[in-house]
Amino acid sequence: MTGEHDCSSLSSVLRRLTCDLAIQDLNARYAEALDDDRLEEWPEFFRPDGRYHITTAENIAQGFPIGIVSATSRAMLRDRIKALRQANVYEAQRYRHVLGAPRVTSQNGELTARTSFMVARIMHTGETMIFATGCYQDRIALNGAGATFAEKVVVLDSRLVDTLLAIPL
């Protein structure tokens, strides 16, 4: 076995590892921006034509295509944040996302990742509760400029959707 041969197979394994860790890093930065209330940064995690949906596992099981929230461009996500900041109807609260490891698959040059999450909500009083659980079903664009979401589908486990679901998940 020559160094060159060795490196060639190493190289393909390494691509896989690098890709997994890039997605893990994308997830961590995404959650951190939300938990730090840096909501203006949220749309920038998406491609310009990126899609964002929130739905429930029950909706998916019953074949309902339309979810609770649906946006089909980064511009729509920016509008959403502007409206959120102006309305400011939600009580002072913080979120804390904890995400599992992404399960990454690659098909026809497209990367998809599924990631379980739990989100705790911490009210201004300090009271803490489990606010949402579910999984992200993401399509990811990975290029020289880094990783962004081509599509993020947030599948909630619970059918009880808080009417104050204003903060992105």
Place this chain on the structure above:
Amino acid sequence: MTGEHDCSSLSSVLRRLTCDLAIQDLNARYAEALDDDRLEEWPEFFRPDGRYHITTAENIAQGFPIGIVSATSRAMLRDRIKALRQANVYEAQRYRHVLGAPRVTSQNGELTARTSFMVARIMHTGETMIFATGCYQDRIALNGAGATFAEKVVVLDSRLVDTLLAIPL
């Protein structure tokens, strides 16, 4: 330093990384099958002679060898799922596992992994609660066909064991 030399040490580091990520992926697929109610796939995560135990931290501290659930082959796990589907006594509910990073150790060619978990239970009504916390203590078989569990010991933190603990953890 020649390319060959460099690659040889790279190669051993890479084996370690690949192994860590294979176990992380096994964990993610295992949890996803349970959370998606694809219970028939659950036994296939184990080796044919794979063992599965559920016990509590208290039991272990007191040296009690026998846990709450004990199965010593993949066939027993398949029987368990069949019985579970037929009985169908449990209320409609979903689970959501969130797992920490596995802590992997390698000894005498055997891989072991410890992984912390929280499991939320989401009732049909939408009500969500922390159902179980604990850690997986796993022995893992890694070969060309992929990673499987040679043994999985589920160590629960709480002594309050739900009598409906029918769904695998």
Place this chain on the structure above:
Amino acid sequence: MTGEHDCSSLSSVLRRLTCDLAIQDLNARYAEALDDDRLEEWPEFFRPDGRYHITTAENIAQGFPIGIVSATSRAMLRDRIKALRQANVYEAQRYRHVLGAPRVTSQNGELTARTSFMVARIMHTGETMIFATGCYQDRIALNGAGATFAEKVVVLDSRLVDTLLAIPL
């Protein structure tokens, strides 16, 4: 492209991956020691001059420098554990940490990591609740002897600080 050339760029990517996984492993071992009540091992995760602080997100937002807990050496952490064992005022309870992936950055040769956490508390009766959520903001020393904390700042999301916050987080 020669093997040598290939390996040189592989090598730098590999350093990054190795470093990420070393920090993930440090986090996993740290949480495991606390959750297993091996508190005497806790100070050993810090450098001799390591710093440990607990504060709240609210304190940080308001620019208050002093937190709830503040220790500036490994010796202080050892004293804290001794006092804790002697006082033994806290009810029998267990903790379970679940940590997200660390977001690692490297600047001027210094490694920093931010890691989200949820901690469940399991009382002797078996009752389980979310005890604390927040993020670790860590400076990490990585050398031949392994990874240790040069500084760990525990930023709690909730202002409700349990007066029994005796167990390290």
